[in-house]
Amino acid sequence: MARYVIGDVHGCGKALRSLLTALSLGSDDEVIFLGDYVDRGPDSRDVIEQLIDLSERCRVIPLRGNHEIMLQGVVMNDLNDETWMRSGGKATVTSYGGSAAKIPSRHLEFLCQLNRHHETESEIFVHAMYNPLLNIAEQSDELTYWAHLPKPLPIPHVSGKRVYLGHTPQPSGEILCHAHLVGVDTYCFGGGFLTAVNLETHKVTQADLHGHVRRVPIEHLLHAISGCIGWLRRK
Numbered sequence: 001m002a003r004y005v006i007g008d009v010h011g012c013g014k015a016l017r018s019l020l021t022a023l024s025l026g027s028d029d030e031v032i033f034l035g036d037y038v039d040r041g042p043d044s045r046d047v048i049e050q051l052i053d054l055s056e057r058c059r060v061i062p063l064r065g066n067h068e069i070m071l072q073g074v075v076m077n078d079l080n081d082e083t084w085m086r087s088g089g090k091a092t093v094t095s096y097g098g099s100a101a102k103i104p105s106r107h108l109e110f111l112c113q114l115n116r117h118h119e120t121e122s123e124i125f126v127h128a129m130y131n132p133l134l135n136i137a138e139q140s141d142e143l144t145y146w147a148h149l150p151k152p153l154p155i156p157h158v159s160g161k162r163v164y165l166g167h168t169p170q171p172s173g174e175i176l177c178h179a180h181l182v183g184v185d186t187y188c189f190g191g192g193f194l195t196a197v198n199l200e201t202h203k204v205t206q207a208d209l210h211g212h213v214r215r216v217p218i219e220h221l222l223h224a225i226s227g228c229i230g231w232l233r234r235k
Contacts, residue, residue, distance in 0.1 A: 001028040001029055001030065002023075002025070002026075002029045002030070002198060002200065003029070003030045003031075003032075003198070003199040003200060004023060004029070004030070004031045004032070004196045004197065004198055004199065005031075005032045005033075005034065005125060005164050005182075005184055005196070005197050005199060006019070006031060006032070006033050006034065006184070006194065006195065006196045006197075007034050007166045007183075007184035007185045007186055007188075007194065007195045008034060008035065008036035008065065008166040008167065008169070008184075008185040008188070009033070009036065009037045009041070009047050009188070009194060010036055010037070010038070010039055010040045010041045010044075010067070010088070010188060010189040011037075011038060011039060011040055011041025011042055011043055011044040011047055011088075011091055011092065011095065011189065012041040012042070012043075012047070012188045012189055012194055012209050013041070013042070013043035013044075013046030013047050013050065014043075014207075014209065014210055014211035015188050015193070015194040015207040015208060015209055015210075015211055016046075016047055016050055016194060016207075017046075017050060017211060018207040018211040018212070018213050019194055019196055019205060019206070019207040019213070020050070020054065022205050022207070022213045023196060023205060025054070025057065025058045026058065027057060027058055028058070028059075029058045029059065030058065030059040030060075030061065031054065031058065031059070031060050031061070031196075032061045032062075032063070032118055032125050032164075033051065033060065033061070033062045033063060034063050034065070034125065034126075034127055034164065034165060034166035034167075034184060034185070035062070035063040035064050035065025035066075035067075035068060035114070035127035035145075035166060035167070036065030036066065036067045036068070036127070036166060036167065036185075037051060037062075037065070037067075037068065038067050038068060038071055038088075038089075038092045039067040039070075039071075039084075039087060039088030039089055039091060039092050040067075040087075040088035040091055040189045041088075041091065041188070041189040041209070042091065042095065042209075043095050044091065044092040044095045044096075045092075045095040045096050045103075045107070046095070048107045048110060048111075049107075051110065052106065052107070052110050061115060061118050061125075062110075062113075062114050062115065063114060063115050063116070063117065063118060063125060063126070063127050064111075064114035064115065064116060064127065064145070065127045065128075065145065065166065065167065066127065066128065066145040066146050066167070067087065067088065067089075068111055068114060069145055070083065070084040070087060070089060071084065071089065071092065071100075071111065072108075072111055072112075074089070074100060075100050075101075075103060075108065076108065081100075116137075116144060117136050117137070117139070117144065119136055119137075119161070120161075121161075122161055122162065123161055123162050123163075123164060123199070124136050124157060124159070124161045124162070124163045124164070125163075125164045125165070126139070126144055126163065126164075126165050127144060127145055127165065127166055127167050128143065128144060128145050128146055128147050128148070128165060128166070128167035128168075129143045129144070129147035129148065129149060129150075129154070129165065129167070129168075130143055130144075130154065130157060130163055130165070131143055131154075132154050132155045132156060132157050132158055133158055134158075135159075136157070136159075145167075147167075148167060148168045149165075149167075149168040149176075149183065153178065153181060154181070155180075156179075156180035156181075157180070162179070162180055162181070162182065163180065163181045163182070164181075164182045164184060164197075165181070165182075165183060165184070165185075166183070166184050166185040167185055168183055168185060169185045169186070169187040169190065169192070170183055170185060170186050170187060170192065171187055171190070171192065172186075172192070173186050173187060173191075173192035173193045173206070174186065175195055175197065175204060182197065184197060186206065188207075188208065188209055189209060191209070192208075193206035193207060193208050193214060194206060194207050194208075
């Protein structure tokens with residue numbers, strides 16, 4: 001069984017399709033998505049459709065991002081759409097034929113079933129940020145969904161588990177790799193890549209907005225590993 005974590009998709013349907021094809025997922029494989037499937041990119045509808053279809057072929061663990069919260073607030077709770085539109089919601093509405101009322105019920109059902117976080121014996125997965133001193137289930141909504149990574153970065157989580165998160169885009173297109181924290185939002189809609197990290201081998205596979213697959217050169221991986229080792233030696 002292979003296990004992957006994938007960063008913020010943001011409507012990049014071609015990137016997601018190419019990335020999933022490159023991973024060649026089987027029925028026993030697991031994919032954890034870190035949220036923000038909609039907004040900004042050109043085809044949020046296609047992204048949601050792909051995720052629903054994928055969940056029928058392998059184990060999918062989709063987290064909720066702040067953009068899903070904005071969409072649900074407008075569509076399901078009749079909130080004012082001004083903030084959502086300013087944050088990329090217009091692209092999502094366009095992908096659904098120009099009206100949020102056209103979002104299919106099965107897409108809304110998928111959004112309602114998203115997870116707040118995911119935790120294993122050695123890993124924590126959350127959309128945005130975390131308080132290192134609190135159990136991940138006790139985190140505030142502000143940290144879980146909205147806060148960007150600060151400088152300096154948060155210290156390791158009290159559990160000792162490695163934290164994987166999205167939300168804070170990496171304009172370089174490279175993952176943010178530290179021994180205690182990995183940032184997987186590599187800015188696909190803005191000219192970077194959509195990234196999948198193999199949680200067992202740490203191999204990185206990426207695709208750009210147009211669906212061109214980029215397998216990260218081994219020297220990039222070695223550089224990232226070297227940085228993690230250096231961090232551990234300084235502890």
